[in-house]
Structure formats: C-alpha cells, structure tokens
Amino acid sequence: MSSYSIKFKLHFGTKRVGIVGLGHIGSEIAKRLAAFECSIAYNSGRQKPSVPFNFHASVRDPAANSDVLILCCALTEETRHIVSKDVMTSLGKEGVIINVGRGALIGEGNGAAPGAGRARRCRA
Numbered sequence: 208m209s210s211y212s213i214k215f216k217l218h219f220g221t222k223r224v225g226i227v228g229l230g231h232i233g234s235e236i237a238k239r240l241a242a243f244e245c246s247i248a249y250n251s252g253r254q255k256p257s258v259p260f261n262f263h264a265s266v267r268d269p270a271a272n273s274d275v276l277i278l279c280c281a282l283t284e285e286t287r288h289i290v291s292k293d294v295m296t297s298l299g300k301e302g303v304i305i306n307v308g309r310g311a312l313i314g315e316g317n318g319a320a321p322g323a324g325r326a327r328r329c330r331a
Contacts, residue, residue: 220244225269227289228280229255232307236277248272251280266290271297278306278313288314 220243226233229251237247237260248261248269255262263269266289270276276298280286290304290313298304306312 222246222274223248223272225249225263225273225276226260227251227266227269227276227278227312228286228308229258229260230279230281233277233279234258236279236307267294267297270294270302273298273302275303275305278304278308280308280312282309282311287311290314 222240222243223246224237224240226237226247226249229237229249233249233251237249237258240247248263249255249258250263250266250269261269270290276290276294278290280289286308288311292314295302295304304313
C-alpha cells in the first residue's frame, strides 16, 4: 500500500453542505453544522417535515448546490454506489465528499471515486 499525505483545510463557516441520509447521525451532523451558519440541504429516503433544511429527492441536487457532500446513509441495495460519476461532476472539482458511511456508497467502478480527477482516499 502506498503512503501519501493530503493537505486538507476546510472551514465550515457559511459553507453549503449537502447531507445524504438524515437519520440519527446525519441529523446530529446537521445540527452541529447549523451552529456554524452553514446552509444545509439533504437527501434521504423520505422528506422530514420536522427539520428546517431543504429536502431534495435526488442526490445530484444537493451535490450541485453544495461545497461539501456528507454521506451518512446506511449501505443498502438502494444506496450502493449512490454517488455516481454524475453526482461527482455535479459537486465540482472544488467540492469535498466526506463519507461517514460505508465505502461502497461511492461507485468506484464507474470512475466516480479515487483515481478519477482529484479524488483521494483518506483513512483514519
């Protein structure tokens, strides 16, 4: 396995953040980001009327309108490879994906992940 360093600096204040999966973890992340005055949009299995954030039925829509896309959804057959090349293109070259879910949420086989453009894999 090769070793490389990624210099990464991200200030969340006033960023546009898209969250995929507004369950317990996604909601907790959204609550914390709202304190930093981030604009939050989300995609989830269903719209949640009790939250003040903008709902989008497609993952592509919050990606197109966000600086950061945070993946908080469970890995299921419906969410496997939910981040396609189209979603990555919508996010743009300067966009950042933070995947707190399973790796298979990002469709690597279709050119959507590491090796495609500037995407890099970080491991904690």
